[in-house]
Amino acid sequence: MTPASWYQVGRHALLPEAGHDDVARFDVIAQLNTLLADRLAPAVRATYEQVAAPAWEAKHGRAPANRKEVAEALAHQPAYRAWSLVRRNTMEYRQHTGRALALRQMRKLRDRAREFNDGADTLHLDPQLDIPKYVASVDTHLMPGGYACEVVDGDVCNAASYDSGLFATLGGAGGPWNDAAGRALVAWLARHAPDFSPRTIVDLGCGLGHNTLPLRCAFPSARVVAIDVAAPFLRYGHARARSLGIDDLEFRQEDATHTSLPSGSCDLVFTTMVLHETSHDALRKILSEAKRLLAPGGLTIHLEQPPYRQFDAYEQFMRDWDGRYNNEPFWSALHETDVPSLLRSTGFEAANVFETRCSAPLVRERTQAEGAVVEDFGRAPSWYAIGAWQTAHGNVVKGEYGHGHTPADRS
Amino acid sequence: MDTLLPIEADPTRLASLAARGRRPEFTDDPMLDRLYSVALVLTAELAITRLRLDAVERMLGRGDDVSRATVDEFKPEPHEAAERARLQREYLDRVFRALTAEGQRKAG
Known part of the structure; x- marks a missing residue:
């Protein structure tokens, strides 16, 4: 290969x-x-x-x-x-x-x-913003x-x-634009929620927005807002998007635990590889903020590495290497946290909370090779995801909602 | 006016800053860890030199104008990229054979 x-x-x-x-x-x-x-x-x-x-x-x-x-x-x-x-x-x-x-x-x-x-x-930068510790x-x-x-x-x-450098770290698995997580989310939506047509999409902890762009392209009429605390990444990401011809993607320097967006104003609130870089306190607040932002029938979904409970002791140890030696101080705790339970504690109906898998379609031009990508303990274009649908009518639950399925009363 | 860190005038020094946080040691001798770090980067830098030589050889073979600037603009054809990748891979396998042979022997 x-x-x-x-x-x-x-x-x-x-x-x-x-x-x-x-x-x-x-x-x-x-x-x-x-x-x-x-x-x-x-x-x-x-x-x-x-x-x-x-x-x-x-x-x-x-x-x-x-x-x-x-x-x-x-x-x-x-x-x-x-x-x-x-x-x-x-x-x-x-x-x-x-x-x-x-x-x-x-x-x-x-x-x-x-x-x-x-x-x-x-591009909305806020020089007064307190950068979280x-x-x-x-x-x-x-x-x-x-x-x-x-x-x-x-x-x-x-x-x-x-x-x-991300391309080299991922061995090209993120594709030429390092946007595999965003493409994986788009593919998941197409498969599991083909009628879902979000009008407002928010990416919390967007970094330079490489995973926001696929959502912008998949839903061209939606308002797409990319939020992060880091001004250098927002400046770079905004300019990068503009240079690629995308001039209506909003980049805002805000804290994902308390954004300026109105309650109930968003249809899709997502993160990609963000939860493992937040403190436990911020994790709860970000999930709560996503709940606050969602309009009836809206979806929050978070792409991450899988929780450790899915793996035997050896695999857990190897996957935990980043937490020990790659300056990822919240890595181990996140992967031991019951995120679905946290989502329920923010007010989502239990039946609307789900765990799933999001995989990016293979980018053919990545290599001339056929065959599988070798997974280097989490560095592959496929993610565990935790999500929750906001019920369409307040908190009244109707129908049977299951893993990865849309609520029956969402219309 | 830019606000600059004191060492901004020297991007090379800035680039060499270490990440905050304790640097782990994986051997029983701190100097051995450091020697390992030096050896890994030397290995990589020699690979890069070999690739630059490969680029020059290919350009000369095509009769291209070879200068520092044109070598920096060299872009391999797909079959050349595959050959260059194989060259690198064989090189890394030779250098790291002592580390990989152990697993093969035990796995075998």
């Missing part, structure tokens, strides 16, 4: 200019991620099954039963240490590569963003400075780095 190359990344006006070595660097990073997934991770499993777990069992009289015990069994195994070293250093190298590329053209990128943003009535104080996935830091006035550097 020919791996994806950065040459396939979708080009837009905000993408940093990259020379041969920049492209090659991203491609080597993608190859290192492939090596991790299909060479080093299997070596960890083989070591666990044939050496580490039997040794732990000999000592304790039973097999490791949870992540902590798997950790004890594997901690000193060379295969696990090697996988971890390559994974951590590849992530650091990816951050350095993207940031070096963006920072050396920081003024050019800033000025290019201004050409699209200045005077636009679709869980964003301001964490360099999420080892991104120095985090989402909100600004190196120059009007900075877009970390967003440009994020946009440039």
